[in-house]
Amino acid sequence: MEKEEATAAVAEGVKEAVLGGELVQLKQSFFIKGVTFPKPADITLGVEELKPATDANSRPAAAGDVVDVRPRRRAAVLALTRPQL
Numbered sequence: 001m002e003k004e005e006a007t008a009a010v011a012e013g014v015k016e017a018v019l020g021g022e023l024v025q026l027k028q029s030f031f032i033k034g035v036t037f038p039k040p041a042d043i044t045l046g047v048e049e050l051k052p053a054t055d056a057n058s059r060p061a062a063a064g065d066v067v068d069v070r071p072r073r074r075a076a077v078l079a080l081t082r083p084q085l
Contacts, residue, residue: 001009014030017023024031053060061067 014023018025018030022033024033
């Protein structure tokens with residue numbers, strides 16, 4: 001089967017599945033009717049201290065603290081991590 005024939009066959013099959021109620025079409029997306037998936041977990045921000053504070057009176061940041069990050073001489077690097085599934 002040539003590429004054009006295969007493309008036409010897939011398009012026809014999807015069209016028939018939508019008309020038959022097996023697939024649901026939302027704009028250019030297709031979903032299997034009755035099948036749902038849980039929403040992915042929110043993205044969390046992981047912070048790693050690369051250099052300890054130079055001020056002896058400075059305490060480590062804790063959950064709920066508001067912090068101000070200002071890079072000096074180079075860009076601050078923050079890594080976004082997703083929870084392990």
